[in-house]
Amino acid sequence: MKKQDLINLIKYAIKAPSGHNSQPWKFKLEENSITIFPDYERILPVADPDNHELFISLGCALENLIIAAGYFGYHTDTDIEMKMEDPFKESIRVEFSSGNNQNYDRLFKNIEIRQSTRNKYNKAVIPPAHIEKLNEAGNQDQVLFLLFTEPGQIEPVIEITKRATVLQLSKKGFIKELMQWIRFNRKTAKKTGDGLYSRAIGSPSVPKWLGKLFLNLTLDPKREARKNVNLMKNSSGILIFIAKENNKEAWVNLGRSFQRVAITATPLKY
Ligand SMILES: Cc1cc2nc3c(=O)[nH]c(=O)nc-3n(C[C@H](O)[C@H](O)[C@H](O)COP(=O)(O)O)c2cc1C
Numbered sequence: 001m002k003k004q005d006l007i008n009l010i011k012y013a014i015k016a017p018s019g020h021n022s023q024p025w026k027f028k029l030e031e032n033s034i035t036i037f038p039d040y041e042r043i044l045p046v047a048d049p050d051n052h053e054l055f056i057s058l059g060c061a062l063e064n065l066i067i068a069a070g071y072f073g074y075h076t077d078t079d080i081e082m083k084m085e086d087p088f089k090e091s092i093r094v095e096f097s098s099g100n101n102q103n104y105d106r107l108f109k110n111i112e113i114r115q116s117t118r119n120k121y122n123k124a125v126i127p128p129a130h131i132e133k134l135n136e137a138g139n140q141d142q143v144l145f146l147l148f149t150e151p152g153q154i155e156p157v158i159e160i161t162k163r164a165t166v167l168q169l170s171k172k173g174f175i176k177e178l179m180q181w182i183r184f185n186r187k188t189a190k191k192t193g194d195g196l197y198s199r200a201i202g203s204p205s206v207p208k209w210l211g212k213l214f215l216n217l218t219l220d221p222k223r224e225a226r227k228n229v230n231l232m233k234n235s236s237g238i239l240i241f242i243a244k245e246n247n248k249e250a251w252v253n254l255g256r257s258f259q260r261v262a263i264t265a266t267p268l269k270y
Contacts, residue, residue: 001096010027010065012068013027013036014061014064015064015111015112016061017114017262018054018060019056020044020178022042022194023039023194024057025038025039025061032096032097033096035091035093036065038054044177045177047174047178051248052251057255058255059252059256060258060259062078062256063259064263067111068104069100070100071104073100074096074100082247082248092252107260107264109267110267113267118200118201118202121235125270130268134239134265135147138260139257140257142249142253143242143244143254145239147238147240148237154238157232165225166222169219169225181194182201182203182215184203184212185205186205203215241254241257
């Protein structure tokens with residue numbers, strides 16, 4: 001394969017979501033393969049002490065890579081090597097050969113338009129045909145995928161999320177770490193190409209010092225928890241992804257499952 005074709009595939013891989021948009025991945029290109037490595041310089045020790053979010057993010061990038069490769073006509077073989085504790089031996093190798101026979105057109109087109117939305121939804125009922133598509137996308141190896149639409153299923157999740165939000169935002173270390181990843185204005189966001197652009201998380205675009213001051217003075221964990229509750233109550237459903245085993249390989253597969261659901265859901269209208 002030409003180097004440019006490999007680089008093109010990476011362009012789609014890195015459109016994947018990641019915790020705090022930390023983009024904790026590195027890629028090695030070889031003649032007919034791309035290997036994804038964790039980037040331990042981009043960890044989130046407070047938000048993600050066991051790095052499970054990091055490996056989920058790698059899984060999301062892997063799923064994009066596989067779908068993009070399929071779209072461009074390649075068959076892929078994936079080898080997830082996560083047994084060793086040595087970070088240099090943790091890798092996800094994707095080998096490309098010709099002869100893909102699956103139709104990835106629809107999914108591929110959604111890679112570029114999928115995004116994390118933190119706005120209020122309209123609580124419309126999801127048609128059964130859509131639910132079927134999402135279930136099919138979410139049910140992957142090592143992952144339990146649950147789609148809750150009934151109030152009786154959703155209420156307990158809301159309660160847990162509310163308590164978790166208060167706990168998380170009451171931690172000074174969490175806020176300090178989060179602030180390192182907030183890009184308070186467009187110029188900084190463009191320069192770093194990573195992190196959370198403040199306008200995308202509902203805050204005004206301001207100079208960094210002012211943004212930090214504003215956040216420190218106004219952040220109220222209980223109010224943020226109420227905001228989350230309101231968002232969840234106005235959603236059509238809640239998706240839950242559970243890794244059946246608590247290890248890196250299962251976390252990667254969970255990321256694959258999440259990403260496939262996300263890009264399957266992106267164009268669905270109802
Ligand atoms: C493992 C993981 C955890 C995430 N956790 C949160 C979260 O707690 N709150 C949130 O608003 N977004 C969360 N996100 C979404 C990211 O912030 C988002 O993917 C990133 O900012 C890039 O934006 P995009 O998804 O629109 O491309 C998470 C994403 C991943 C993959």
